[in-house]
Amino acid sequence: MSVYSDREPSLDTRVQNRRRTSLLVGLILVCGLVECTLTLADRGVIGSTHWRRYAYEFGGFWPGLLRSWLPNYPQQPYAMFFSYGFLHGGFLHMAVNMVTLWSLGRVVLERVGIRGFAVLYLAAMLGGAGAFGMLADTLQPMVGASGALFGLAGGVLAWNYVDRFTLREKLWPVARAVGLLILMNIVMWWALDGQMAWQTHLGGFLSGWTFALLIDPRGRNDP
Template structure:
């Protein structure tokens, strides 16, 4: 399922969401302007390499400079290609504005960075000796998705499902789309642990960690004000009852 749009009004201009997209875009344009060897060097120095954190002697032996902990932030603004970049920015564009609207601009920025760091910590815990650079905003964006799930479980999301070459469009509750997305991360992450060799490709467990960080901690960043609806955060019993009704 590919999300196209959510149907949920916002009350403020999502300055931080747009700003994050702008910064990521500028960094990505800088990346693709570099020759391939320099781009790979950039990823190795500013990407998150678990072994650089867990084994300082290894990092020193391989010529890495001090400042490994800065990569908890810098890796969030690097992307490995157009699909990686556009997928992350599109997801942030769809779901970030409403979460920012609820938390407020400054709190949303801290929440975004916090979820990115939490995602990185989970990735390091699962793959402590990996020497592959982890890059991308998806850990932080996963936290935004987790917060969105709890805040607006019944918000409608328009998704596109390609069957062969024919696109089909559906409008589904956010809880269905985000629940499906989360289960995919769990399944893929578990499968990746069963595969031999160095971890690479998608950092599935970073997605899981960021999502759970968003679910569990978003209330710490709340900005108290009037809700979209009187029952903005719908009790889970009502959610299950609603889903049961629409499936009959």
Template structure:
């Protein structure tokens, strides 16, 4: 008469109704095949695997954020691209024209005009970084396309290198850095719009990351040099906004990647807060000493706009 040997086997620690002859090599408790995971030596139960993962320090990227696969970690860059495209669509709908969107109410109230900022409209420092002229160069929304392409190409690498939150901080500080430079040195009656200041900040940021990782900086520096040359050579370009964003983006990224590991988050927070305070001081000082105040009440913007 055959003997049912399963009756003599212990039940699985997690599933007592399942007899098993297998055991976890770590805790030696009985475990059924569904509760075992392959380890470097033998098999461990799911409880021991979970406990072991708690003691393993997660991998960190250059900025101190948890390392993620590049394909899945991109969140901020697509969102920023989407916001810029959406804002452009709204201005085009309001103006009834894709090439004269600067006539829209949203554009009029959001573009950076130092004189208007001096009158108290400080939101323009930020909103101008999400507006793009539809008639730049006479070729339709080329301004938007170029900036979004640059944001995608440069931003995706920097977001992976820094992490989502740190990347967003660098982007916004660079945007405000470009606006602060325009406030400090620009034409009080000029109109400036575009994400270029923030994008140049990403140029500076990726250069800092390359130096920190001790990689070959020649490709990044060459690309940066070409873009600075174009900013100088082409008409209608806000060189001040580009350089301001470049400097602040590089400084903010340096604060991220050169922070001491023992006080990483605190150092990064204090350094970026100090940069923000400096930018606020520059803007307030420039506005108070400008002596020119203007109110924009018409969709007819100043003809000498810059991007």
């Protein structure tokens, strides 16, 4: 007879939960440490007030590097597809993104585990950067984890769509959620006077939706 009750999770489940939590906490700590360091440097507490500029120059996503611009180092046109996601435009930008990561990340990890989360997160990060590189007409760098976060949102909505379709439930809640995301982007773009990388959000969302269905295409009542 098992020593665990039906209400108490097994040892394997608890270990998996700790690993999933550690992954999210690790991502949040990395982004938080980077932004806190740059914020302190901005205020002259540590290092140099030029640190943020250097971080953006070497780690931000620059569309021009996909064309005729000369990189600061040979691997920059490739590395920037990943490095931009760990930089932010300020402490508030970082904090909002990390709260979103914690919320959506737990849902994705519960559905597909650590490997599925990693694939989805990286695919959305790459897709967001790719869309920005193709669609944006700017001389400014793009930074932030929002491409990956919109990918997580796209994945969650894709699975919600599949689950509802499988159970023959109404699909309106999914369409409404997508509509709200579009409206939110329009409002944010207007409020920020056009200084928002909607291209990254779009690319991340579409990549997340697509890869979510590749990672776990089955509805929740499938065998």
